[in-house]
Amino acid sequence: GDSVTQMEGPVTLSEEAFLTINCTYTATGYPSLFWYVQYPGEGLQLLLKATKADDKGSNKGFEATYRKETTSFHLEKGSVQVSDSAVYFCALSGTNSGYALNFGKGTSLLVTP
Amino acid sequence: DADVTQTPRNRITKTGKRIMLECSQTKGHDRMYWYRQDPGLGLRLIYYSFDVKDINKGEISDGYSVSRQAQAKFSLSLESAIPNQTALYFCATSVAGGGTEAFFGQGTRLTVV
Numbered sequence: 185g186d187s188v189t190q191m192e193g194p195v196t197l198s199e200e201a202f203l204t205i206n207c208t209y210t211a212t213g214y215p216s217l218f219w220y221v222q223y224p225g226e227g228l229q230l231l232l233k234a235t236k237a238d239d240k241g242s243n244k245g246f247e248a249t250y251r252k253e254t255t256s257f258h259l260e261k262g263s264v265q266v267s268d269s270a271v272y273f274c275a276l277s278g279t280n281s282g283y284a285l286n287f288g289k290g291t292s293l294l295v296t297p
Numbered sequence: 298d299a300d301v302t303q304t305p306r307n308r309i310t311k312t313g314k315r316i317m318l319e320c321s322q323t324k325g326h327d328r329m330y331w332y333r334q335d336p337g338l339g340l341r342l343i344y345y346s347f348d349v350k351d352i353n354k355g356e357i358s359d360g361y362s363v364s365r366q367a368q369a370k371f372s373l374s375l376e377s378a379i380p381n382q383t384a385l386y387f388c389a390t391s392v393a394g395g396g397t398e399a400f401f402g403q404g405t406r407l408t409v410v
Contacts, residue, residue, distance in 0.1 A: 283395045
């Protein structure tokens with residue numbers, strides 16, 4: 185079945201450091217890929233998405249490129265801020281389970297001043 | 298007001314009790330989902346519904362049941378709660394089709410003692 189694997193955390197970075205959170209997937213067909221973010225005490229909200237190979241999703245300085253050849257969708261940001269501290273989830277939406285989101289385990293990010 | 302509202306936000310219940318978690322949405326979406334979040338496990342799909350008459354089991358449906366009372370309402374029930382159902386529960390909604398964003402409620406923190 186479909187699955188998502190993302191790097192385990194917690195990840196601790198200093199402010200203005202470069203961020204990469206790795207995400208790889210297994211799926212049949214051509215899934216859509218997403219990054220969701222969960223701030224403390226809140227629900228999940230969409231950060232960015234890509235629906236086909238070579239698409240780049242971007243939002244709030246974050247970027248991720250849908251790489252079909254490596255089945256990856258790594259999240260990057262050039263300069264993190266303290267306000268980026270949150271849990272980040274990679275997810276895919278495929279034909280299994282009626283396009284319901286299938287999530288990775290999440291990566292906790294802490295950015296220190 | 299939030300687009301996806303979950304009640305209650307927090308609940309403590311005893312082993313063996315029946316409990317219902319409620320979700321309502323004002324987004325007009327046909328699809329609704331219930332997930333549970335456990336530390337280190339990410340979000341896992343419990344049930345999903347395409348419309349009022351179409352309800353489907355997800356990855357971890359055992360011990361749970363659902364009811365889609367209307368397009369806007371989707372309830373999750375634990376018929377006889379057990380301690381390993383202690384988790385954070387999220388309701389989500391989306392429009393039909395792949396590649397579409399899911400919108401999440403704030404979550405219900407359930408503790409079974």
